[in-house]
Amino acid sequence: MTNIYDILLERGYIKQATHAEEIRELLGKEKITFYIGFDPTADSLHIGHFIQMMVMAHMQKAGHRPIALIGGGTAMVGDPTGKTDMRKMLTKEQIQHNAACFKAQFSRLIDFSNDKKAVMENNSNWLLNLNYVDFLREIGVNFSVNKMLTAECFKKRLEKGLSFLEFNYMLMQAYDFLELNRKYNCIMELGGDDQWSNILAGVDLIRRKEQKPAYGMTFTLLTRSDGKKMGKTEGGAIWLDKDKTSPYDFYQYWRNVDDADVEKCLALLTFIPMDEVKRLGSLKDSKINEAKEILAYEVTKLIHGSEEADKAKKAAEALFSGEANNMDNVPTIQINKDDIEGTIVDIIVKTGIMPSKSEVRRLIKQGGLTVNDEKVKDTNAVVTLDDFKDGSMLIRRGKKKYNKIVVK
Template sequence: MRNMMTPETIQHNCDCFKRQMERFIDFGEDKAIMVNNADWLLKLNYIDLLRDVGACFSVNNMLRAECYKQRMEKGLSFLEFNYMIMQSYDFYYLFQHYGCNMQFGGDDQWSNMLGGTELIRRKLGKDAHAMTITLLLNSEGKKMGKTASGAVWLDPNKTTPFDFYQYWRNVGDADVLKCIRMLTFLPLEQIDAMDAWEGSQLNQAKEILAYELTKLVHGEEEANKAQEAARALFGGSGSSENMPATQLPEARFTDGKIGAIELLVACGLCASNGEARRLIQQGGVAVNDRKVASIDVTFDQAQFAGDGVVIKKGKKVFHRAYTT
């Protein structure tokens, strides 16, 4: 079950979603419309909802839906049980007030979407349609978009363009062409020609995927910067100009030094001292290509002058720390 949020947090999220979607969708006059279902759901009367909408749903049919089958084994709250009804009512309302007659969603939403088409049919005697989109799965059948530290965000303040580029640059060999097909606008003929690619050619395909997606989400300039930084870094020149970076304030240093644990936390590479301690003990941190061998390691403030130092977390996350 999702975390409960205040109306203010929800509104903030809505504003953020619209800013992100404006890169892909035109919200101009007579174009796309973004609405908030709170505008109609919060006005619903419980008794009226039970009489007018609840009577249209069979509990037996709902429990046969895959989304409920999975939750029944772990425990299904009454709140979660109502999700299909609320989503169906959304479609019904949008059909009536906006002429929306087709709903798109991931294929894990199929039952909820069909609930909406059935509600429209029963209440209005009209046809509506649902179309699912294949979820992006890796070769192991797991949802993509998750990393060890959490989700890959469209917001550059949560996932920098460089880290976004690196995520797609490091997808598995078995997944890269699938991702290019599903997520880019490259001509299918060009993608089909990549089917025979092997070995180092797959690395080229990953570069193409990473560049095209970063350009789509963050723009061509940021995509160029991310690609240049990655090529320089892994090509051995060590350029870190376009790498995600943190400026360390004077207060972070004690007697002109900063400990490895505090450095990781200050740069946002670890959420807590405990996480940083475990990462170092597991050998997962390097600074300027030298492994941090102990949690007691410290760094002099002078090392962070100029270009600063490059911190490597695991095999794929790079971050620059510097002082003025």
């Protein structure tokens, strides 16, 4: 039977590991418990979390037990990693709501039917009742401030000023690993490569406090071939919640990835066998569109289910084959008749198709906005009820992003 470590390596997940050979041997002979942390800072996961979900799913399929740790305690402090500004702090009620949303999305890929298969924990269960002096004596004594200040996660924040509140974050994350180790015999922490410093801190803490092995592994961040993070569009993040990013827009995002990113996305974000991934990734010119369609369908099916993936695929095919009358599955926004006043810029922002007027104006100046098959040239063009043919207006951004506005 193939070692799950080799599968993760071949598919391109693994970036760094604390003890690569030991981890490979361990995963091949034992069924372990591992964890990945998620900060509940929104009411939906986005595609930046998708790799972490896929790793949990691969590991669970191989018989290992994932713990999805919700950072209910750490979210009340704010993780400085990768941020130049301090994150806003959330209320307990917001955190509980967001955690419930996360679990529903995790459950698309992870089986939470009983605690032997997977666990969802919340670090507020131990962090919020900590005695600060006891914490300093038991945990703080194991950390060198000099060493902490060399960690990549603090460097950016030091330029603007790192609060003492945030400086505690590494200790709290390390303590999470220790608590999970004691409670569930969790011996490995996984996370994005930006979490390497925090993961090392937890591994070191367990080895010091418990005198037993602990391991850490990071996986690659989801980036495009130009090095930028995937999942950012002019409309903001690509969310896994269909009310935040429609299944059609979700499908279209993957349908339109750069040719150079297709093979990587197929390997990381689908369960398609690697032989087929390599074949699809090697297609050239117009044939690469076959691979993009498979990528878009498979990823949409994983997150939104077969029915929504089928709808998105049919809608895309209808639009691009010129069947403009087949608009049933295009993302649709309703608008009240009384709200149809103002410019096309106002209407697009009002309906949430794009987030800001400046971005709509920029798109118009670049020649990228079409309304009912006519290119918009004037940023001050006024919209009237006459622009709604049979009660609807078709908006196209660029070549492939469609929305329909319907009058209620």
